[in-house]
Amino acid sequence: xxxxxxxxxxxxxxxxxxxxxxxxxxxxxxxxxxxxxxxxxxxxxxxxxxxxxxxxxxxxxxxxxxxxxxxxxxxxxxxxxxxxxxxxxxxxxxxxxxxxxxxxxxxxxxxxxxxxxxxxxxxxxxxxxxxxxxxxxxxxxxxxxxxxxxxxxxxxxxxxxxxxxxxxxxxxxxxxxxxxxxxxxxxxxxxxxxxxxxxxxxxxxxxxxxxxxxxxxxxxxxxxxxxxxxxxxxxxxxxxxxxxxxxxxxxxxxxxxxxxxxxxxxxxxxxxxxxxxxxxxxxxxxxxxxxxxxxxxxxxxxxxxxxxxxxxxxxxxxxxxxxxxxxxxxxxxxxxxxxxxxxxxxxxxxxxxxxxxxxxxxxxxxxxxxxxxxxxxxxxxxxxxxxxxxxxxxxxxxxxxxxxxxxxxxxxxxxxxxxxxxxxxxxxxxxxxxxxxxxxxxxxxxxxx
Amino acid sequence: xxxxxxxxxxxxxxxxxxxxxxxxxxxxxxxxxxxxxxxxxxxxxxxxxxxxxxxxxxxxxxxxxxxxxxxxxxxxxxxxxxxxxxxxxxxxxxxxxxxxxxxxxxxxxxxxxxxxxxxxxxxxxxxxxxxxxxxxxxxxxxxxxxxxxxxxxxxxxxxxxxx
Numbered sequence: 157x158x159x160x161x162x163x164x165x166x167x168x169x170x171x172x173x174x175x176x177x178x179x180x181x182x183x184x185x186x187x188x189x190x191x192x193x194x195x196x197x198x199x200x201x202x203x204x205x206x207x208x209x210x211x212x213x214x215x216x217x218x219x220x221x222x223x224x225x226x227x228x229x230x231x232x233x234x235x236x237x238x239x240x241x242x243x244x245x246x247x248x249x250x251x252x253x254x255x256x257x258x259x260x261x262x263x264x265x266x267x268x269x270x271x272x273x274x275x276x277x278x279x280x281x282x283x284x285x286x287x288x289x290x291x292x293x294x295x296x297x298x299x300x301x302x303x304x305x306x307x308x309x310x311x312x313x314x315x316x317x318x319x320x321x322x323x324x325x326x327x328x329x330x331x332x333x334x335x336x337x338x339x340x341x342x343x344x345x346x347x348x349x350x351x352x353x354x355x356x357x358x359x360x361x362x363x364x365x366x367x368x369x370x371x372x373x374x375x376x377x378x379x380x381x382x383x384x385x386x387x388x389x390x391x392x393x394x395x396x397x398x399x400x401x402x403x404x405x406x407x408x409x410x411x412x413x414x415x416x417x418x419x420x421x422x423x424x425x426x427x428x429x430x431x432x433x434x435x436x437x438x439x440x441x442x443x444x445x446x447x448x449x450x451x452x453x454x455x456x457x458x459x460x461x462x463x464x465x466x467x468x469x470x471x472x473x474x475x476x477x478x479x480x481x482x483x484x485x486x487x488x489x490x491x492x493x494x495x496x497x498x499x500x501x502x503x504x505x506x507x508x509x510x511x512x513x514x515x516x517x518x519x520x521x522x523x524x525x526x527x528x529x530x531x532x533x534x535x536x537x538x539x540x541x542x543x544x545x546x547x548x549x550x551x552x553x554x555x556x557x558x559x560x561x562x563x564x565x566x567x568x569x570x571x572x573x574x575x576x577x578x579x580x581x582x583x584x585x586x587x588x589x590x591x592x593x594x595x596x597x598x599x600x601x602x603x604x605x
Numbered sequence: 606x607x608x609x610x611x612x613x614x615x616x617x618x619x620x621x622x623x624x625x626x627x628x629x630x631x632x633x634x635x636x637x638x639x640x641x642x643x644x645x646x647x648x649x650x651x652x653x654x655x656x657x658x659x660x661x662x663x664x665x666x667x668x669x670x671x672x673x674x675x676x677x678x679x680x681x682x683x684x685x686x687x688x689x690x691x692x693x694x695x696x697x698x699x700x701x702x703x704x705x706x707x708x709x710x711x712x713x714x715x716x717x718x719x720x721x722x723x724x725x726x727x728x729x730x731x732x733x734x735x736x737x738x739x740x741x742x743x744x745x746x747x748x749x750x751x752x753x754x755x756x757x758x759x760x761x762x763x764x765x766x767x768x
Contacts, residue, residue, distance in 0.1 A: 244735070245733040318623075318631075406736050486694055503691075
């Protein structure tokens, strides 16, 4: 059984409320932090090896050390709770069931960064979770963890929750800041980075929910012990939200040494594929990362078992690997159609493109239309090459990473499943009623199980 | 004339106080959410102009924001709004069948409202409930693991509420 750092107390009755949370050891990390120098906490977080849990995996301590500190200018901490990457629903779980762990991690982080006012930007659809967080903030304030001179430390800290209103792009940190300023969520040109010019032009750190929550166990058990969990540069634990065609969808806190195979088939995690179906493909880190057929998913190009961590999931680059991303783990069984699924994702990115950059604005719509044609048996072989060409022209040519995020799923689907696209084109009648099926994409180990 | 009730005006004041002075435009999204709930589930032009006045910003600054975010409705909607997710993970678990069933049951298309003004059907993109698919947003919360029977029950629940 893997060690739990974030979800250890998730099933304690009433853990959502302050009294129970405190009784179970909550807010100890704040007591510890307030006795330390902020720079020492930054060093501790650096030493822990914690990497941003939102998707990019950038080292958190390093991000913090970039924060500019000009005299007389306020600094801000903003929590990115805009969880919108298809397949990802882990932050929701933390905020809904253990809201105080986020508040606690944010107080430590606010103290460390010198942010006297911090904001949680939450996706607008999580309306009931906003209420839960506001309740938790009120409880923390009543007990002296927020407000003026917290715990007699001389440090003032206010915290507010701001709801978005339905825009995936606001998960991009500069779009999020625009939205928090009451504007359309158009990403900003970088540099300047938020660490220098962020919210209202002031130095700002934006961190994901899970990242900020992870600061709590790092403070409690110490960076050295935290860094010993996991493997290589994948330290600590990671929340994975598993969905699609699996027996036990849900949130799992994993030690990043387990294999992908164990994660999918073990009863401790996903519990295998329902109805005795076979594994066809998987998107291991949220819809933006490359889809992999079963054989490449379970074993790296070097023939090693692929593990559930940053390095192993990206092993082989995009030719034979994928990415850890946000930990949104989407499993597709043998009955799923890759063309249809890719079309669904292309529709998503077209809907969510902010429209600032023409490669993304025009390209996402174009890809969606072509994919729908192929799905409906109206495609041509040249359309597959056209799709490839469009995605290449989007990737790397936009202000923010949404362009890449829209390009990669299409590229990976064609790279690994080109014959399924061709089958659609060559069987325009049949593809309306039948599926291409599994063919050679099978997982070599579990076929026939 | 468009006018928030007293409690909402107090809430607006409280929201504006969350930001540094002069940054009251930051209150725009929260205030539009409040306005949409209070003024019939959608944002008519006079409502948006009223919000612009409250926050001391130009009306265009409100229009451009209201039209950007998918949760803001710029046309009237029914008393009950079904927002069904159709993105990949929900699709893998049969969201297309749920959408078709609602269409047939209520005799409306996506984006349409029943003639009695009771129900509007919208399709939405990923709401972060992928492990509990298929799902829809219904008011403040989510309804998950949808089946035809559950859809029937939700419709009944709405009709009971309306009476």
